[in-house]
Amino acid sequence: MSEPVLSALPAGHVLLTLRHSEPVNLHLQRLHFHCPALASDEDDQADDNLLLVFAQADAQGQWPALERAPQRTYTVRARQHDNVVVDVYLHGDGLMAGWAANAQPGATLLARPLPRSGACLRAADYPHHVLLGDDSALPLIGRWLERLPEGISAQAFIEVADANARQALAEDEDIAIQWLERNGFSTSQSQLLEDALTDYVVSDAIMDIDAVFFVIAGQDARSARMAQFLIDAWAVAPDAIHHASHWQD
Numbered sequence: 001m002s003e004p005v006l007s008a009l010p011a012g013h014v015l016l017t018l019r020h021s022e023p024v025n026l027h028l029q030r031l032h033f034h035c036p037a038l039a040s041d042e043d044d045q046a047d048d049n050l051l052l053v054f055a056q057a058d059a060q061g062q063w064p065a066l067e068r069a070p071q072r073t074y075t076v077r078a079r080q081h082d083n084v085v086v087d088v089y090l091h092g093d094g095l096m097a098g099w100a101a102n103a104q105p106g107a108t109l110l111a112r113p114l115p116r117s118g119a120c121l122r123a124a125d126y127p128h129h130v131l132l133g134d135d136s137a138l139p140l141i142g143r144w145l146e147r148l149p150e151g152i153s154a155q156a157f158i159e160v161a162d163a164n165a166r167q168a169l170a171e172d173e174d175i176a177i178q179w180l181e182r183n184g185f186s187t188s189q190s191q192l193l194e195d196a197l198t199d200y201v202v203s204d205a206i207m208d209i210d211a212v213f214f215v216i217a218g219q220d221a222r223s224a225r226m227a228q229f230l231i232d233a234w235a236v237a238p239d240a241i242h243h244a245s246h247w248q249d
């Protein structure tokens with residue numbers, strides 16, 4: 001499949017061309033895209049997201065109106081030279097989940113790089129980071145832990161479908177990871193992250209909650225409730241929380 005020339009792409013968009021695709025495990029597909037336009041050495045911020053746009057140019061190289069094209073947001077798991085890696089949770093029936101499971105090398109997607117949220121810059125002021133997320137947040141958490149600045153410690157709570165979904169993440173004496181497995185419960189009905197958070201904030205592990213930066217990402221209602229719990233019950237400053245709604249029921 002030949003790539004349209006860059007100048008022919010819709011403004012603000014880049015073309016991702018699938019180089020290869022591999023299962024990380026039964027639940028997660030890793031997509032390696034070729035994308036010279038995103039080649040960058042500035043790989044220090046974990047909240048690096050792309051809006052993937054499902055649109056194809058016609059035979060004359062003309063793109064359809066993008067407002068009506070399906071769009072999905074994904075974290076850039078890694079950038080290596082002109083290679084962009086995206087990890088897709090295979091949650092079931094979904095346009096992107098299906099695309100990721102079936103796409104062959106050469107398949108293309110349009111993508112719009114999204115502005116950084118500023119969370120990584122805000123977090124740098126806090127000596128301890130607590131990250132909570134479901135399968136969709138695993139790429140964010142994985143990259144966040146890899147980029148953890150010197151002298152900052154982290155505790156991650158990661159809720160996944162089952163033990164098979166565990167994966168190797170950054171290891172360091174300052175990093176603790178707890179995997180929470182739903183084992184058949186739906187993500188929307190699960191309370192594993194909420195329970196872990198409630199236990200953690202009353203435990204001795206937190207000496208000073210004002211010194212903690214929280215990253216909460218995943219299903220919309222659950223992550224909103226966890227962020228609100230911290231604000232209401234523990235008077236955590238909203239600035240000390242990065243809350244991202246990743247998907248809705």
Ligand SMILES: Cc1cc2nc3c(=O)[nH]c(=O)nc-3n(C[C@H](O)[C@H](O)[C@H](O)COP(=O)(O)OP(=O)(O)OC[C@H]3O[C@@H](n4cnc5c(N)ncnc54)[C@H](O)[C@@H]3O)c2cc1C
Nearest residue numbers: 073074075088089091094095096097136139246247248249
């Ligand atoms: C900033 C940001 C970063 C994200 N990064 C990633 C990432 O790196 N990897 C990743 O896998 N996802 C990520 N997501 C979540 C992803 O965009 C959504 O899960 C998306 O809806 C999946 O699209 P789809 O076409 O597969 O399913 P859709 O067509 O959107 O949804 C189909 C059905 O599946 C359900 N559904 C959607 N997502 C999930 C899910 N995760 N678990 C269970 N049910 C679901 C929906 O409720 C709906 O009923 C991110 C979202 C945001 C906002």
